[in-house]
Amino acid sequence: MPSARDSIYATLRSRLTSGHYAEDASLIPQVLSEEFQVSRTPVREALGLLERDGLLVSTQRGFALRKRSDEEMLEIFEARAVLESSAAYAAALRRSPIDVARLDDLLTRTRAEGEPEGIRRCFNLWHEAVRQAAHNQTIGSLLHTLDAQAKLSAPWKTPLAEGTFDASIAEHETMTEAIRSQDAERARALMLEHQAHDRDTRILQLVSQMARTAPVDQLPPVHSGRRSTY
Incomplete structure (x- = not known):
């Protein structure tokens, strides 16, 4: 059975690659932890994996979609x-x-x-x-x-x-x-x-x-x- 981190990662990855979020969207760990009803730890880990994949960049508030030239x-x-x-x-x-x-x-x-x-x-x-x-x-x-x-x-x-x-x-x-x-x-x-x-x-x-x-x-x-x- 996938961990909470892996499930959140898969869900967010699917959203990111299907145009679910606007280009200027901000993914905030606290907001996502409330949505997924988990602690912020697995959310932050999932967001970190997505940043490693080149899909997100960290900001002061959370994470933003990575824009490419x-x-x-x-x-x-x-x-x-x-x-x-x-x-x-x-x-x-x-x-x-x-x-x-x-x-x-x-x-x-x-x-x-x-x-x-x-x-x-x-x-x-x-x-x-x-x-x-x-x-x-x-x-x-x-x-x-x-x-x-x-x-x-x-x-x-x-x-x-x-x-x-x-x-x-x-x-x-x-x-x-x-x-x-x-x-x-x-x-x-x-x-x-x-x-x-x-x-x-x-x-x-x-x-x-x-x-x-x-x-x-x-x-x-x-x-x-x-x-x-x-």
Whole structure:
């Protein structure tokens, strides 16, 4: 059974990565301890873990959401792409029949989903299945942290352009076949390309989101054509 600290950590992490808190929210240990009906010790420990994960920063009153620059977000996307491609490479070499069956099942569930949130959930589960097939806990742990950092700062909940889901599903299918056939280099290359597409989509969403909320003269310059160098 998880400890109070671990339960609070999991709840707060889920809130942070799903847009539950406003950007200027302040997480105060006393307030949270009253909400969770526990002492401040497990709350402070959970907040400390979230700060270690790069999701929060300590303040005089408590903790604030960590804000990242555009350059930091690009660094997170690049680091995640390197690790995701390494996971795909390892998965192609180490996957078991159960791993392949899990990937196939998630593809079937994705195609059957009719709601965007359900498709997103299947996408996340498919990537988690690739990481499991890699049988490398270090890569999985690092990606778990980078996922949270990206979701906290990137506009994951904004609408996607028509056809985005179809393109991603097709890419997942192609990568699954590379993993099934144990073509490690192809799996790695396909995952790098897939991650680059995801990064570019999120950058365009971020610029679009900023355009709706900021005066034109305050918008940052858009550096088109920047690609990952890994």
